[in-house]
Amino acid sequence: MNTTIHSERRDFLKKVSLSGGGLLLGFSLFEDLTAGEIKGHVIDGAMHNFNSYLSIAVDGTVTIASPNPELGQNIKTSFAMIVADELDADWNKVNVVQAALDTTKFDRQLTGGSGAVPHSWKRLRTAGATARQMLMEAAAQQWNVPVSECSTKDGVVLHVASGKKAGYGELVQAAAKLQVPSNVALKDHKQFKFIGKPIKNVENKNIVTGKGIFGLDFYREGMMYASIQRPPAFGTKIKSVDSKAAKAMPGVTDIVTFKNYVAVVGSSTWAVLKARKSLVVEYEKDVAALESSSDHDALFTKMMEASNARVNRKEGDVEAAFKNAAKVIKREYECPFIPHNPIEPMNFFAHVRPDGIELVGPTQTPASARKAVSDLLKVPEDKITVEITRLGGGFGRRLKYDYVVEAAELSSIIKKPVKVIWTREDDMGGGSYRPAVRYRFEAALDANKQLVGYKLRGVGINVGNSTRENNFPSGSIDNLLIESVDHVSPITTGAWRAPVTNFLAYAEQAFLDEVAEAMGKDPVQMRLELLEKARKSPAGPVRYDINRMETVIKAVAEKSQWGKKPGVSQGFSVYFSHASYVGQVCDVVMEGGKPKVKKITAVSDCGIVINKSGAEQQVMGGILDGMGHAIYGKLSFENGEPQQKNFDTYRHIRMKGIPEVEVGFVDNGIDPTGLGEPALPPTGGAVANAIYKATGKRIYRQPFIEQDPLKEDE
Amino acid sequence: MPVYSIHVNGKTQKVDVAEDTPLLWVLRDSLKLVGTKFGCGIGSCGACTVHLNGTAIRSCLTPVSAVGTGKVITIEGLSENGDHPLQLAWDEVDVPQCGYCQAGQIMTAAAFLKKNPKPTLEQIESAMTGNLCRCAAYHRIREAVQVASTKMK
Numbered sequence: 001m002n003t004t005i006h007s008e009r010r011d012f013l014k015k016v017s018l019s020g021g022g023l024l025l026g027f028s029l030f031e032d033l034t035a036g037e038i039k040g041h042v043i044d045g046a047m048h049n050f051n052s053y054l055s056i057a058v059d060g061t062v063t064i065a066s067p068n069p070e071l072g073q074n075i076k077t078s079f080a081m082i083v084a085d086e087l088d089a090d091w092n093k094v095n096v097v098q099a100a101l102d103t104t105k106f107d108r109q110l111t112g113g114s115g116a117v118p119h120s121w122k123r124l125r126t127a128g129a130t131a132r133q134m135l136m137e138a139a140a141q142q143w144n145v146p147v148s149e150c151s152t153k154d155g156v157v158l159h160v161a162s163g164k165k166a167g168y169g170e171l172v173q174a175a176a177k178l179q180v181p182s183n184v185a186l187k188d189h190k191q192f193k194f195i196g197k198p199i200k201n202v203e204n205k206n207i208v209t210g211k212g213i214f215g216l217d218f219y220r221e222g223m224m225y226a227s228i229q230r231p232p233a234f235g236t237k238i239k240s241v242d243s244k245a246a247k248a249m250p251g252v253t254d255i256v257t258f259k260n261y262v263a264v265v266g267s268s269t270w271a272v273l274k275a276r277k278s279l280v281v282e283y284e285k286d287v288a289a290l291e292s293s294s295d296h297d298a299l300f301t302k303m304m305e306a307s308n309a310r311v312n313r314k315e316g317d318v319e320a321a322f323k324n325a326a327k328v329i330k331r332e333y334e335c336p337f338i339p340h341n342p343i344e345p346m347n348f349f350a351h352v353r354p355d356g357i358e359l360v361g362p363t364q365t366p367a368s369a370r371k372a373v374s375d376l377l378k379v380p381e382d383k384i385t386v387e388i389t390r391l392g393g394g395f396g397r398r399l400k401y402d403y404v405v406e407a408a409e410l411s412s413i414i415k416k417p418v419k420v421i422w423t424r425e426d427d428m429g430g431g432s433y434r435p436a437v438r439y440r441f442e443a444a445l446d447a448n449k450q451l452v453g454y455k456l457r458g459v460g461i462n463v464g465n466s467t468r469e470n471n472f473p474s475g476s477i478d479n480l481l482i483e484s485v486d487h488v489s490p491i492t493t494g495a496w497r498a499p500v501t502n503f504l505a506y507a508e509q510a511f512l513d514e515v516a517e518a519m520g521k522d523p524v525q526m527r528l529e530l531l532e533k534a535r536k537s538p539a540g541p542v543r544y545d546i547n548r549m550e551t552v553i554k555a556v557a558e559k560s561q562w563g564k565k566p567g568v569s570q571g572f573s574v575y576f577s578h579a580s581y582v583g584q585v586c587d588v589v590m591e592g593g594k595p596k597v598k599k600i601t602a603v604s605d606c607g608i609v610i611n612k613s614g615a616e617q618q619v620m621g622g623i624l625d626g627m628g629h630a631i632y633g634k635l636s637f638e639n640g641e642p643q644q645k646n647f648d649t650y651r652h653i654r655m656k657g658i659p660e661v662e663v664g665f666v667d668n669g670i671d672p673t674g675l676g677e678p679a680l681p682p683t684g685g686a687v688a689n690a691i692y693k694a695t696g697k698r699i700y701r702q703p704f705i706e707q708d709p710l711k712e713d714e
Numbered sequence: 715m716p717v718y719s720i721h722v723n724g725k726t727q728k729v730d731v732a733e734d735t736p737l738l739w740v741l742r743d744s745l746k747l748v749g750t751k752f753g754c755g756i757g758s759c760g761a762c763t764v765h766l767n768g769t770a771i772r773s774c775l776t777p778v779s780a781v782g783t784g785k786v787i788t789i790e791g792l793s794e795n796g797d798h799p800l801q802l803a804w805d806e807v808d809v810p811q812c813g814y815c816q817a818g819q820i821m822t823a824a825a826f827l828k829k830n831p832k833p834t835l836e837q838i839e840s841a842m843t844g845n846l847c848r849c850a851a852y853h854r855i856r857e858a859v860q861v862a863s864t865k866m867k
Contacts, residue, residue: 071812072810072811072812072813072849073811074811198808200805200808201808201810201813203810203813204804204805204808204809204810205796205805207804207810207813207816207817208789208796208800208801208804208805208810208816208817208820209749209789209790209796209801210747210748210749210750210788210789210790210817211749212746212748212749213813214748214751214814216748216751216752217742217748219746219748225743250715250732251732268731268735268739268743268744269739269742269743269752270731270732270735270736270739270743271732273755274732274734341848342812342814342848343751343753343759343761343812343814343815343846343847343848344751344753344812344814345752345753390812390813391812392751392812392813392814392815393812393814393848393849394812395848421752423755424753424754424755424756613808614808617808617811617849617851617854618811620850620851620853620854621811621849621850621851624850624852625848625849625850628850646754646755646756646758647754647756647758647759647846648756648758652846652848653850653852654843654844654846654852655838655839655842655843655845655847655852655855655856656839656840656843657839658839658852658853661853
């Protein structure tokens with residue numbers, strides 16, 4: 001059965017131009033508009049907010065403009081697949097281009113929160129389906145047959161009874177003259193041709209042949225290169241700058257001090273990197289503001305007892321539950337700051353001219369970056385263009401636009417086009433970190449070993465609310481208190497892949513494992529029973545889907561042969577984040593007296609899987625990223641200065657010794673949700689729980705490598 | 715500044731740069747061969763890997779003055795049409811996520827397979843572990859090296 005889009009919640013399409021004789025459609029969905037408004041004149045104004053473009057040329061080439069920044073989540077391929085599927089296109093004729101920032105044509109042109117696919121799913125499908133309908137109508141008119149007798153396949157319209165057929169390219173000129181239909185039928189999921197299949201990354205050829213598609217590769221004739229000296233420690237300010245020696249070095253043209261920066265500008269990257277080493281910059285230290293990791297330790301202890309905690313959720317009578325408890329389990333978990341470390345260092349090109357500003361580079365938030373530049377340089381946004389290159393990773397780092405703004409400011413000072421390039425040390429010391437956090441969990445068990453009370457306090461540094469108070473197990477425990485305390489520090493933080501949950505999930509899933517043990521229950525069974533309680537007599541609102549969570553739990557238990565592998569110690573974890581559900585089981589065996597992670601099995605429910613190949617990549621990469629950071633990730637501070645500055649002292653997971661990862665998906669036909677983040681949060685918990693099974697030792701702090709039993713011999 | 719004649723991807727090129735300029739920046743800034751990437755500058759991530767006389771080297775740590783008459787091959791020169799068995803395997807296995815490290819991964823793998831055309835999984839891991847992939851596409855990198863090894867002539 002086909003689904004029809006109702007007029008009050010439909011996608012709008014508009015022929016934007018007939019340039020080159022082809023068909024060009026802009027499309028968008030305005031969910032907030034009512035049917036009445038749609039019929040009025042509002043549309044003309046609102047239609048400027050196109051979500052994307054689809055064009056079909058007379059040679060049959062289908063071009064899809066992908067508005068969202070691509071950083072490895074493979075959106076460029078997924079978006080095109082969705083459009084092409086409904087269009088019934090020939091995949092070999094589909095061409096995808098990255099759109100520049102255009103807030104008059106696109107909305108939500110950013111990459112973050114695993115949100116691009118859920119946002120665009122219906123818009124993209126409707127665009128493809130509408131174009132297909134118009135092509136069929138054009139064919140039907142030419143052949144003088146009813147459109148209902150026409151069908152499509154691989155970029156061709158067919159009329160089976162007469163044997164007539166015509167390629168999309170032959171029909172676009174006629175199609176472009178037709179009215180855009182307002183109601184089009186979308187495919188039944190069973191008819192999907194590309195969606196759900198493994199389709200290769202559209203950028204593979206460019207990547208494997210070394211084409212200059214990344215921000216750092218951008219070059220403009222006459223541009224200058226710049227390297228910027230930033231304060232070495234948080235809480236310091238420039239006191240004096242002696243740039244004489246640096247200025248005299250070959251290839252250096254300008255040395256500019258602005259804000260807390262000293263920029264070395266010159267004719268090549270090496271010239272400026274080398275000259276920067278000759279700068280003599282003295283810094284003024286605000287001693288009170290210079291924080292060390294040992295200060296944070298003491299601070300967390302104090303914050304755990306603070307009386308001004310923010311109450312994020314409260315159910316029942318927590319005090320009574322704990323007072324009357326037969327047993328109370330109380331545990332603390334802690335994680336350090338970690339940098340994002342996308343493999344392509346920060347960089348941006350800026351050219352501030354008298355008539356406007358040109359910005360080019362890798363950013364997850366082009367619109368916010370432009371606004372910040374506009375505010376700083378007092379140049380209207382419509383005079384600023386932002387071209388989005390491919391991003392060599394993001395992980396949340398490029399949600400911040402500090403490196404865009406400084407490039408623009410520098411260009412405005414030197415009045416030349418300039419590309420600012422950060423070194424790895426600049427990036428690791430540059431102040432956008434996953435916040436350091438400590439959690440205290442408490443569970444109250446009654447005389448029947450039932451979980452009757454639950455408390456969580458999260459304390460953190462520049463994290464805001466460090467809890468996710470409406471996630472599981474909220475709703476399943478009658479007496480519950482979730483609160484948080486935040487400390488404002490000069491050490492700046494930012495959203496790191498799966499913000500907050502990237503650590504909270506580990507702490508919570510490790511704690512629940514311990515609670516299950518105290519209750520005398522299997523960890524999988526314990527979670528299923530809690531979900532049953534949330535279903536039958538929920539304690540307050542339940543903001544996750546009980547059935548979906550239950551399904552991934554059962555599916556991953558089965559797939560991993562939970563409890564049925566002799567000689568293997570298994571750890572369980574399940575987490576709901578970014579609207580997707582992921583369950584994981586980690587297999588550990590002892591090798592040479594140390595626990596060794598051999599395998600991680602994951603089952604994800606992200607609704608409909610768009611690209612099987614890309615989705616598997618997101619889950620496998622997310623799991624290794626989660627495991628790597630749980631085991632190795634740590635950025636520590638001495639007097640405000642980060643102690644790890646490059647990959648020689650900051651350890652990432654490498655290929656040697658990676659576990660097998662087996663990935664499965666729940667096939668439930670629900671509209672898709674994101675997958676860039678959700679597979680990461682559960683991993684730390686699954687690994688810690690399996691290590692406990694193997695060794696009898698619980699791990700309460702990241703990085704695991706510093707904790708018994710993983711601690712490496714000195 | 716001194717002028718160096720270096721042999722890159724089968725062509726002799728003259729570059730006028732300081733003698734301590736890393737080959738990485740000569741390739742990227744002077745010759746506009748930007749397939750070779752900057753990741754760490756200390757030889758720890760492998761994004762800048764190129765071949766010097768058939769050996770995989772870190773171009774970020776190799777000064778131009780040390781290149782001499784050596785033959786440099788970059789990702790742009792690995793094959794004429796992007797059809798080196800590794801490049802084909804990378805597509806077949808659909809390896810790249812963000813893709814930034816992949817040129818370095820392929821160059822490391824290419825030099826390795828020349829010396830060890832039929833490696834075991836462990837040998838692949840040992841050879842490739844110096845190349846960081848921040849997206850952690852390691853399973854597919856390993857698989858692609860293996861696929862390529864079955865197709866190398």
